[in-house]
Amino acid sequence: MINNLQDTITLDNGVKMPGFGLGVYKVEDGNVVINSVKAAIKHGYRSIDTASFYDNEIGVGQAIRETGVPREDLFITSKVWNDDQGYERTLKAFETSLEKLNLEYLDLYLIHWPVKGLYKETWKAMEKLYEDGKVRAIGVSNFHVQHLEDLLSDCKVKPVINQVEYHPHLTQTELHEFCKKENIQLEAWSPLKKGRMFDEPAIVDIAEKYDKSPAQVILRWDLQNHVITIPKSVTEHRIIENADIFDFSLTEEEIDRISGLNKNERTGTNPDSFDA
Numbered sequence: 001m002i003n004n005l006q007d008t009i010t011l012d013n014g015v016k017m018p019g020f021g022l023g024v025y026k027v028e029d030g031n032v033v034i035n036s037v038k039a040a041i042k043h044g045y046r047s048i049d050t051a052s053f054y055d056n057e058i059g060v061g062q063a064i065r066e067t068g069v070p071r072e073d074l075f076i077t078s079k080v081w082n083d084d085q086g087y088e089r090t091l092k093a094f095e096t097s098l099e100k101l102n103l104e105y106l107d108l109y110l111i112h113w114p115v116k117g118l119y120k121e122t123w124k125a126m127e128k129l130y131e132d133g134k135v136r137a138i139g140v141s142n143f144h145v146q147h148l149e150d151l152l153s154d155c156k157v158k159p160v161i162n163q164v165e166y167h168p169h170l171t172q173t174e175l176h177e178f179c180k181k182e183n184i185q186l187e188a189w190s191p192l193k194k195g196r197m198f199d200e201p202a203i204v205d206i207a208e209k210y211d212k213s214p215a216q217v218i219l220r221w222d223l224q225n226h227v228i229t230i231p232k233s234v235t236e237h238r239i240i241e242n243a244d245i246f247d248f249s250l251t252e253e254e255i256d257r258i259s260g261l262n263k264n265e266r267t268g269t270n271p272d273s274f275d276a
């Protein structure tokens with residue numbers, strides 16, 4: 001169990017990834033992203049989730065350098081965007097991300113979406129980057145069971161992470177079970193459903209019991225479900241609040257009650273009907 005911001009989960013290839021991190025989707029490049037990443041690291045976060053698509057890798061990289069925390073103590077994730085999929089393009093996209101971040105390696109590189117007809121070629125490039133030591137772990141995002149089965153059927157290196165939309169309204173039970181069986185760690189994107197489920201009575205009720213906020217209850221539920229979580233905030237007091245979840249524990253009954261809120265409701269695209 002993750003007991004603090006620096007606690008890690010050991011991925012299938014032996015790499016240790018913090019169970020909790022900061023997401024920076026839609027965070028403006030420049031001062032906004034620099035300040036939020038620096039605030040997060042100052043308050044103990046060690047994992048940052050960006051993507052070429054977020055267009056803020058330059059600011060993320062600058063923030064990393066300015067914090068003074070040794071590079072090896074941080075865990076940096078980026079992703080290859082849909083337009084860059086295919087073998088050669090992925091290799092190039094990776095180099096562009098590294099340059100923008102001004103880093104020598106990434107900790108985790110993900111295929112952002114399973115682009116039909118291309119994601120297997122893309123994966124070959126991910127394997128090459130991994131074998132060349134440019135990235136410590138490779139994984140996928142928005143892959144459903146069918147995509148994973150297809151990829152696992154002929155890959156040299158298995159994905160160690162699947163980052164998917166996951167929150168109490170979308171618990172992805174079948175996918176989670178499949179990932180557990182394959183030792184693919186699930187990571188939650190939009191863990192707070194982009195702030196759209198804080199008024200859910202069961203969550204409010206549990207939050208009151210522990211004198212915590214609904215956001216804190218949801219993030220704690222992620223960790224107790226062994227799901228890595230990367231909530232986004234650009235506001236320092238929320239960055240602190242979101243990580244202040246290590247002084248209480250949900251009961252099994254409360255975990256089940258929150259999981260029971262599932263209604264397979266997405267804020268984003270369904271990977272099954274996704275067409276890049």
Ligand code: NAD
Nearest residue numbers: 023024025049141189190191192193194195215231232238
């Ligand atoms: P989220 O569920 O983390 O919600 C973030 C929003 O919730 C904030 O913008 C803010 O409005 C609100 N919020 C945050 N903390 C709060 C608090 N304590 N109290 C009240 N409101 C609060 O949404 P997200 O940014 O979509 O997801 C998190 C991260 O996941 C992203 O930043 C990104 O890194 C990643 N992501 C990945 C994909 C993918 O396709 N792989 C897609 C979306 C997001």
